[in-house]
Amino acid sequence: MVLPDKAIDRVALYFRALSDPMRLRILNSLRDSERSVGELAEIAECSQANVSKHLRVLSDAGIVSRTARGTTILIGIADPTIYDLCTLVCDSVARDLEKDFALHKALKNAKRA
Amino acid sequence: MVLPDKAIDRVALYFRALSDPMRLRILNSLRDSERSVGELAEIAECSQANVSKHLRVLSDAGIVSRTARGTTILIGIADPTIYDLCTLVCDSVARDLEKDFALHKALKNAKRA
DNA sequence: TGACTATATCGCTTAGTAGTTATAAGTGCA
DNA sequence: TGCACTTATAACTACTAAGCGATATAGTCA
Incomplete structure (x- = not known):
């Protein structure tokens, strides 16, 4: 496009x-x-x-x-579009934070091993 | 929320x-x-x-x-969320531009009358 | 009209950012 | 090892925007 x-x-x-x-x-x-x-x-x-x-x-x-x-x-x-936008972004940010969290946990486990 | x-x-x-x-x-x-x-x-x-x-x-x-x-x-x-976001915003902006255009046309007609 | 309330704007300071050029750092290849 | 290539960063300038206090504007009511 x-x-x-x-x-x-x-x-x-x-x-x-x-x-x-x-x-x-x-x-x-x-x-x-x-x-x-x-x-x-x-x-x-x-x-x-x-x-x-x-x-x-x-x-x-x-x-x-x-x-x-x-x-x-x-x-x-x-x-009202903005609320759809914010919902999309919130989901995206949440996924990102979870990824960070998972990474953090993995690192902690790796250090312990 | x-x-x-x-x-x-x-x-x-x-x-x-x-x-x-x-x-x-x-x-x-x-x-x-x-x-x-x-x-x-x-x-x-x-x-x-x-x-x-x-x-x-x-x-x-x-x-x-x-x-x-x-x-x-x-x-x-x-x-890829961003493309959904952009689509939403593009639609919104397009609506806005149309409104501007309609207003512009209405003003022109009013002036002519 | 004048006082009162609600909102917008001005002037200012400070912080952030887009752009530039020059340079550093990394990788692959002769 | 040194060269060529690609990307990242540093230092700088100019511009934009967020915040504040003070002030201006506008609507309402007595």
Whole structure:
């Protein structure tokens, strides 16, 4: 498959939006319900200014949506695909960790022998 | 779902490995077959040193494997999951672009009216 | 209108990373 | 042993991004 450079850049940008622990924490806390910026700051244990910047990255990537609700802004998931992505990656990471663990165990056994 | 911080960091690292256009190009050219570092540098139009660094990032994330074959090193895909990921993201990006396009068209029509 | 609340943005510092060139390290071969 | 070839690393520059505090903006209510 040949992908045009622009598409590749776009895909890279999407992955980049998901490449920060703080942003993943934010997304994780949006699984069940929408939340205000303030709530997210509290949950993610992070300053409001910082959360706001991360939300900007996420909404630029089209992952997150904002809805003005009175004086607050509700943040929700615009693209549920991310949870499929995260599930895939989690599985992959888990397999990797198991492999590490198995290797570690094998080394320990080898040393004992 | 509550994820431990370490797991989140690991997932973020995985996404980060996929968040660079050059690395995506490299991975894209590994779809059909393994390739040497030199070949990858040629395909991706990028210096050998740079490719080497990108490959380090990819193999640290467990995405790519290296096999010494004589004097060269063959790079292959260790975790085919990435292609599922890329497909999902490509679809999502495509939807987004269509939305942009529809919006653009609507705006043009509105202006004309 | 003015005070209050919620969110976004600015300026700054620090850290990380993509790219470069030059060089080192490893392997196979004459 | 020394040469050619392939890959990895080091040192450097330039750029990007994360974090913080302070400030600006915008909506709501008295």
